[in-house]
Amino acid sequence: MVQKKLTQDFTISFPSIKGIQSNKEYYVTMCPLKLLQTIFPKDTKDLPPELRAQRELNKNRVLPIKKYILENQDNYIFSSIAASIDREVDFETYGEDPIGRKIGTLCVPMDSNFVINDGQHRLAAIREALIEDPSIENETISVVFFIDAGLKNSQQMFADLNRYAVHPTKSLSILYDHRDPTARLATELATEVVVFKGMTEKAKSSISNRSRKLFTLSGIYQATKRFLQKKEGDEISEEEKELAIDFWNTVGKNMPDWIMAVNKKVTTSELRSDYIHAHGIALQALAIAGNSLIKKYPAAWKRSLTKIKQIDWSRENAILWEGRAMIGGSLNKSQKNVTLTANYIKTILDLPLDPNEEQVEASYVKGQNDFR
Structure with a gap:
């Protein structure tokens, strides 16, 4: 009995704000980064999924987050970590008025278990960042604590927190990303390049049939x-x-259908329906060929690029595009098909293929011959 009382007398204290959700109390606190390492278990990978309250840690996600912290120490930002505490807690209020009763000190028994419900990759990245730069140890992150005496509740919390989570589209992420230089450039291209201006979908990574847009910001970025x-x-x-x-801009000048779309002489839905060049695979293939063209003809690349006017981009031209940009009549955006489409453009521009491109082309030609 004495030992039990001693254990209960030792607590960890957090200045907190109390809230109510589904008739249950929860607490929000600012937790120093160095304390995260102490209160949360470091690894649960040896536990089977049914005994965990989180997905297994994906280390490939941790490194980019750590890099983000260390490279942006003046302006990094994190959303709250959500966690459960498996013991009864005390909340000592700062006052008796309505506001004072919601602000106070959360006292958690020292032998409590803290279970992450949301934010394990942020936590792992913070741990690794602290090893490389301990100077950030006194910075804080907000933590939402739920009181949960059973693992089933924690597992349900994880399911509920992720049930309606929707990641922003790639285009929207690019539009709002002011750190990545290529993202900034893609956004600028969408307003500076004649055929992109007013024709770029910036919020979505796909284009609806009714849209007047011809390109996506993510397509321009890639x-x-x-x-x-x-x-x-x-x-x-x-x-x-x-x-x-x-x-x-030079590519646009040599794509008559794009210019017609800009001038509203043809609908973008028609182009998407009938032509290869109205899709991201064409943008990527043109970019690959363009890079090689400028390297070979740094002073005369614009004149050479006019040859792309010769290309029949029609999807009805199945002899050319089936197996190269289309599979069974549908566009295929795989790396292989992007390379094959770029190969054809490079052939039109009288450019040699590199060894990898030659290998992909040889495999394609062999497949076509076998099919015949």
């Missing part, structure tokens, strides 16, 4: 990354930015 051969986060020089604007 294609421009390929054109400049950049990885996410890579810096982009002013010269590279100007080259990208110049390239896409």
Whole structure:
């Protein structure tokens, strides 16, 4: 009995705000990053799923979050961690008035178990970031504590917290991302390039049949990354930015159907229905070919690029596009099909294929011959 009382007398205290959800109390506190390492279990990977309250930690997700913290220490931001406490707690209020009764100190028994309901990857990344830079240990993150004496409730919390979670579309993420130089450039291209201006869907990563848009911001982003051969986060020089604007404007001048869409002489839905060039696969393929073209003809690439006017982009041209950009009459956006489409454009531009492109092309030709 004495030991039990001693255990209960030792507590961890958090300044907190009390709230009510579904007739149950919960508490919001600001927790120092260094304390997260102490109160939350480090690893539950050896437990079977039915005995955990979270999905298994995906280490591939942790590294980018850690990098984000360390590279943006002046302006990183995190949403709250949600966690459960498996013991009864005391809440000592700061006053008796309506506001004072909601603000106080949450006292949690020292032998309590803290279970993460949402935020385990943020927690793991914070742990790793603290190892590399302990100076952030006194910064805080908001934690929402629920009182839960049973694992079933914690598992249900995880299911409920993720049930209606919807990630923003790729296009919207690019539009709002001011850190990634390629994202900033893609947004600028959408307003600076004649055929992109007013024709770019910036909120969605797909285009509805009724939309007047012809391109998606995510499609422009991916294609421009390929054109400049950049990885996410890579810096982009002013010269590279100007080259990208110049390239896409030149491509647009040599795509009569795009110009007709800009001038409202043809509907974008018709182009999407009938032509390969109205889809992201064409943007990426043009970007790949364009990169090679500028490397080979740095002073004369614009003149050479006029040859793309020769291309019959019609989906009815099945002899050309079936197996290259389409599978069974439907567009296929796989890496293989992007490469095959780029290969054809490079052939039109009298450009050699690199070894990987030659291998993909040889496999395609063999498959076509076998089919015949």
